[in-house]
Amino acid sequence: MLRRDLLSGAHFTQGDIACAEGAIAAGCRFFAGYPITPATEVAEHMARRLPEVGGVYLQMEDEIGSVAAIIGASYGGVKSMTSTSGPGFSLMQENIGLAVMTETPIVIVDVMRGGPSTGQPTKAGQQDVMQAKWGSHGDYEIVALSPSSVQETFDLTVQAFNLAERYRIPVFVMIDELIGHMRERLVIPSPDEIEIVNRKKPTVPPDAYNPFKPDKDLVPPMAVFGEGYRFYATGLTHDETGHPQTDSAEEQAKLVRRLCDKIRKNRDAIVQVKKIFLDDAKVCLIAYGSEARSAIAAVTRARKRGIKAGFLGLTTIWPFPDKEIEAVADQVDRIVVAEMNYGQIVREVERRFDYHKITFASKLGEDPHTPEELLTHIAGDER
Amino acid sequence: MERSRKPLSPQHKLKILEVDIVTMPDRCKGCELCIELCPKDVLDYDPKLNVHGVHPPRVVNEEACVGCGLCEEICPDLAIFQRRKGEDKC
Amino acid sequence: MEKFTRKGMIPHIWCAGCGDGVILSEFLRALDELKMNLDKIVVVSGIGCIGRISGYVNLDGFHTTHGRPIAFAVGLKATRPDLKVVVISGDGDLFAIGGNHFIHAARRNIDMTVICSNNFNYGMTGGQSGPTTILEDRTTTTPYGNIEHPFNLVHLAAASGAVYVARWTTIHVRRLRESIKKALTKKGFTFVEVITPCPEQYGRRNKMPGPRDQSNWLKEKSIIQHFTDPLKAEVGPEKIVVGEFVDADKPEYTDLLRRQVIAIQGRLDQEGKLTNAPL
Numbered sequence: 001m002l003r004r005d006l007l008s009g010a011h012f013t014q015g016d017i018a019c020a021e022g023a024i025a026a027g028c029r030f031f032a033g034y035p036i037t038p039a040t041e042v043a044e045h046m047a048r049r050l051p052e053v054g055g056v057y058l059q060m061e062d063e064i065g066s067v068a069a070i071i072g073a074s075y076g077g078v079k080s081m082t083s084t085s086g087p088g089f090s091l092m093q094e095n096i097g098l099a100v101m102t103e104t105p106i107v108i109v110d111v112m113r114g115g116p117s118t119g120q121p122t123k124a125g126q127q128d129v130m131q132a133k134w135g136s137h138g139d140y141e142i143v144a145l146s147p148s149s150v151q152e153t154f155d156l157t158v159q160a161f162n163l164a165e166r167y168r169i170p171v172f173v174m175i176d177e178l179i180g181h182m183r184e185r186l187v188i189p190s191p192d193e194i195e196i197v198n199r200k201k202p203t204v205p206p207d208a209y210n211p212f213k214p215d216k217d218l219v220p221p222m223a224v225f226g227e228g229y230r231f232y233a234t235g236l237t238h239d240e241t242g243h244p245q246t247d248s249a250e251e252q253a254k255l256v257r258r259l260c261d262k263i264r265k266n267r268d269a270i271v272q273v274k275k276i277f278l279d280d281a282k283v284c285l286i287a288y289g290s291e292a293r294s295a296i297a298a299v300t301r302a303r304k305r306g307i308k309a310g311f312l313g314l315t316t317i318w319p320f321p322d323k324e325i326e327a328v329a330d331q332v333d334r335i336v337v338a339e340m341n342y343g344q345i346v347r348e349v350e351r352r353f354d355y356h357k358i359t360f361a362s363k364l365g366e367d368p369h370t371p372e373e374l375l376t377h378i379a380g381d382e383r
Numbered sequence: 384m385e386r387s388r389k390p391l392s393p394q395h396k397l398k399i400l401e402v403d404i405v406t407m408p409d410r411c412k413g414c415e416l417c418i419e420l421c422p423k424d425v426l427d428y429d430p431k432l433n434v435h436g437v438h439p440p441r442v443v444n445e446e447a448c449v450g451c452g453l454c455e456e457i458c459p460d461l462a463i464f465q466r467r468k469g470e471d472k473c
Numbered sequence: 474m475e476k477f478t479r480k481g482m483i484p485h486i487w488c489a490g491c492g493d494g495v496i497l498s499e500f501l502r503a504l505d506e507l508k509m510n511l512d513k514i515v516v517v518s519g520i521g522c523i524g525r526i527s528g529y530v531n532l533d534g535f536h537t538t539h540g541r542p543i544a545f546a547v548g549l550k551a552t553r554p555d556l557k558v559v560v561i562s563g564d565g566d567l568f569a570i571g572g573n574h575f576i577h578a579a580r581r582n583i584d585m586t587v588i589c590s591n592n593f594n595y596g597m598t599g600g601q602s603g604p605t606t607i608l609e610d611r612t613t614t615t616p617y618g619n620i621e622h623p624f625n626l627v628h629l630a631a632a633s634g635a636v637y638v639a640r641w642t643t644i645h646v647r648r649l650r651e652s653i654k655k656a657l658t659k660k661g662f663t664f665v666e667v668i669t670p671c672p673e674q675y676g677r678r679n680k681m682p683g684p685r686d687q688s689n690w691l692k693e694k695s696i697i698q699h700f701t702d703p704l705k706a707e708v709g710p711e712k713i714v715v716g717e718f719v720d721a722d723k724p725e726y727t728d729l730l731r732r733q734v735i736a737i738q739g740r741l742d743q744e745g746k747l748t749n750a751p752l
Contacts, residue, residue: 049748052738062573065544065547071537072546073549073552080552098537098541225549225556226515227512231533232533244525412484412488412489413489414489414490414684420644420692456499459489459490459494
């Protein structure tokens with residue numbers, strides 16, 4: 001049966017559009033955003049498609065309002081998302097904290113461009129990856145995914161919604177502009193090939209419901225407005241009933257720890273990496289996003305030259321794949337980290353591996369490294 | 384040019400509501416608005432202090448009360464109510 | 474009233490004589506008289522003393538970050554037009570940091586009611602000046618007297634496109650309640666400004682130290698002038714113009730949206746297509 005919200009089949013399209021289609025396939029029916037290069041195409045495509053599937057596209061007056069609006073829609077029971085780039089991402093941070101604190105499932109897409117500030121709107125960058133984890137104030141954990149192809153953008157956007165619903169967190173899809181704007185083959189799966197996760201609903205009647213009382217997996221079931229639960233959520237530190245507890249050190253500790261442990265204790269189920277030629281590798285190349293494409297080519301060429309190189313691709317950037325890197329660290333002599341910034345994820349790698357044995361390949365400007373440039377780093381020629 | 388409404392005088396005699404004034408003294412924060420705004424001076428301070436350390440209101444002139452309900456509506460603390468005589472709910 | 478308030482939350486944190494308590498009381502009475510389905514009402518509030526109201530009313534609610542209740546409410550209402558969304562927040566939250574969201578939501582004429590508790594300052598944080606602080610008045614951040622002209626909120630709301638605009642003080646208990654009822658039942662973006670005494674912070678610093686003093690100012694200086702030109706509906710030490718100022722009709726956002734979606738889906742059905750969007 002043909003479905004309007006799942007255009008199964010092969011398409012040739014760009015990353016931004018794949019992202020929008022992935023969202024709709026996952027059940028997203030609300031988009032609130034503000035146009036910003038290079039994420040505008042996500043918004044434009046959502047504006048066309050959402051009414052077709054009975055959803056709502058709302059162009060808010062700014063990015064701050066966009067996140068507030070998608071939190072509102074999510075509390076009304078509707079899966080919602082926004083898309084932006086660096087400058088908008090910065091504006092969104094306060095309300096990202098609100099989503100964390102009120103445990104609201106939302107998806108935020110950041111199509112990364114050159115920064116800081118207005119930077120280079122039409123050129124790729126990977127300069128927001130630390131901001132995804134640390135951008136808002138306070139202690140918190142989130143999930144950030146990084147696709148390396150148009151197909152993967154679709155797949156990871158669907159996963160982002162599933163993760164958001166399962167753990168009641170904001171999930172970030174960090175696409176660099178190159179992937180966002182490139183056109184490639186996209187195969188949208190058929191209905192039985194796609195997995196959709198929905199938030200846990202309360203199993204108790206309204207008078208027994210505590211909106212922030214967690215189950216064993218540390219995630220509370222989420223009621224929806226308008227069904228008689230008469231509950232409320234606040235950004236203030238609160239207890240399991242949702243009422244503010246601004247004077248209790250014990251409640252603060254309990255809440256902050258649970259909000260973080262929700263992700264930390266479930267990280268094995270969340271973290272994904274790509275491993276290529278790693279079994280007997282002596283030098284490991286770590287990359288994500290568009291850099292991963294060059295990295296795979298570089299490692300393939302290196303093997304042809306007889307260099308025992310392997311590739312670890314970070315599909316999940318946060319929570320950081322520390323265990324996976326530690327496993328690699330045990331066997332290799334050197335690690336090369338390639339990023340389109342001046343040093344972000346490499347710092348996380350440095351925490352798990354000997355600093356002197358890490359080569360940081362930094363690229364700033366429009367394109368990722370070429371495979372040849374990465375090969376130089378792998379071979380150690382530049383040292 | 385400014386226009387303002389002039390209140391009309393009622394043509395008929397107003398019916399007066401027979402009410403009791405019920406207070407919840409421990410909710411009162413002592414703002415005195417009910418005492419101030421009662422058009423018939425029905426209320427005044429209760430010499431006893433409540434749990435907040437303030438004087439809640441008490442009825443001093445029961446016959447003057449016309450059941451206008453202003454005390455109940457102006458109270459910011461939901462601490463004073465009027466109850467129709469004979470009923471058990473406010 | 475007890476069925477309307479959350480168990481254990483009353484007495485509330487508001488000061489003696491605070492107008493917020495009256496707003497709570499009149500809002501609940503309005504709901505009682507309207508006999509609305511209480512399961513379908515959502516109260517969204519922002520940061521400030523009045524922001525605590527979503528914790529006191531026994532309804533679905535949300536307490537957002539500073540300035541954002543209207544943005545949250547817009548997202549909620551657009552996707553759940555079946556719910557009645559009421560934003561109750563303060564003058565700073567709605568018109569300083571949140572000003573942008575207010576004017577755009579009013580412009581869209583999205584069906585919601587905004588009740589603004591205007592106490593002329595930022596009470597919760599200690600009494601700083603705000604966009605409605607009266608000229609020459611003293612606050613902790615205008616210790617020498619305020620030199621900024623305040624907003625005329627009624628004018629701002631009317632200019633932004635609200636279809637119902639009213640201003641009352643907390644002394645006008647019954648008229649306030651009637652206005653709230655009208656605002657809740659009217660379709661479109663409705664706005665009720667409530668001039669609220671703040672004895673502890675604002676009154677104390679401006680020669681109105683007790684709850685009675687500021688309430689008496691409201692009683693003596695307010696004048697009802699329905700449908701006066703909003704531009705002339707001033708608020709000042711000598712005159713507070715109250716009443717209803719706008720009661721208009723224009724197409725509402727969720728209606729227009731629903732109509733559009735039906736048309737788009739109808740066309741797709743007719744054309745036998747899954748989508749008209751280029752992939």
